[in-house]
Amino acid sequence: MLNDLLNQNPDRFIPLFIFTSGYTTPWGIQRDAFYNVTGIPSVWYDGLFDAYYEGWAQGYPYPYTGYMPVALDERLLIPTDVTIDVQVAGAGDTWRATATVCIEPGGTGRDLRVHMVRYLDWYPTVYNYYRNCVMEGHQMPDITLAAGECAQVEQAFVLDANSLVNPDNVGIAVFAQDPLAGAPAEVQQAGQQRAPFPGVFMHGFEDGTANGWLVMP
Amino acid sequence: MSGSAQRTLIIMFAIAAVAGAATAAERNVLSEYFNATW
Numbered sequence: 001m002l003n004d005l006l007n008q009n010p011d012r013f014i015p016l017f018i019f020t021s022g023y024t025t026p027w028g029i030q031r032d033a034f035y036n037v038t039g040i041p042s043v044w045y046d047g048l049f050d051a052y053y054e055g056w057a058q059g060y061p062y063p064y065t066g067y068m069p070v071a072l073d074e075r076l077l078i079p080t081d082v083t084i085d086v087q088v089a090g091a092g093d094t095w096r097a098t099a100t101v102c103i104e105p106g107g108t109g110r111d112l113r114v115h116m117v118r119y120l121d122w123y124p125t126v127y128n129y130y131r132n133c134v135m136e137g138h139q140m141p142d143i144t145l146a147a148g149e150c151a152q153v154e155q156a157f158v159l160d161a162n163s164l165v166n167p168d169n170v171g172i173a174v175f176a177q178d179p180l181a182g183a184p185a186e187v188q189q190a191g192q193q194r195a196p197f198p199g200v201f202m203h204g205f206e207d208g209t210a211n212g213w214l215v216m217p
Numbered sequence: 218m219s220g221s222a223q224r225t226l227i228i229m230f231a232i233a234a235v236a237g238a239a240t241a242a243e244r245n246v247l248s249e250y251f252n253a254t255w
Contacts, residue, residue, distance in 0.1 A: 014225060046227055
């Protein structure tokens with residue numbers, strides 16, 4: 001399901017894998033606490049609800065067969081008045097992400113808590129369903145936006161060794177959530193940029209390929 | 218909800234590392250679940 005979702009709808013879904021052991025991050029540990037994760041797997045849609053009944057993994061009958069895709073469809077149909085544009089640039093191992101968060105004219109002014117997350121796709125490489133492993137995350141200071149207003153949020157990211165050897169699989173995800181103490185807390189919008197990024201050379205080329213270059217024999 | 222922007226959905230997964238706390242049953246669940254056809 002997940003791989004199909006991403007391959008067919010790359011602009012509509014951003015999964016973030018938070019490991020509770022082995023590949024933990026300080027931000028991920030905070031998010032587990034935020035969502036009060038007491039069992040795995042736990043799957044939250046837009047910060048609103050756990051779409052996967054934890055008890056199933058503990059031996060109880062899974063009561064929601066077919067529920068997860070239905071819930072996805074329902075959630076996608078709900079429009080939002082928040083937009084997020086993410087730009088990433090950098091050099092070497094230090095990349096800087098800038099997110100422009102706006103509320104549409106005619107929308108509803110509100111406070112938003114922006115999170116900026118660097119992930120490494122297809123990592124760890126043990127299984128092909130490990131996608132977008134959270135490598136680094138940052139909870140940014142809350143912003144207050146009126147209708148028609150925008151704010152820019154910036155964060156620098158320093159790539160770890162595993163990401164540096166697979167820069168093509170690096171992405172920056174940004175989401176804006178209601179600034180509550182714990183879940184449920186609605187994510188109003190999300191956005192991302194995946195490599196290649198301007199100024200970040202990969203495989204010796206800025207866009208990661210030899211397109212536009214004359215390769216000498 | 219007002220607004221006209223298309224929503225991009227965040228799916229937050231909390232899972233255990235393969236060599237960590239996950240049981241064999243949980244790993245099987247993840248494998249089947251993530252590879253099922255949507």
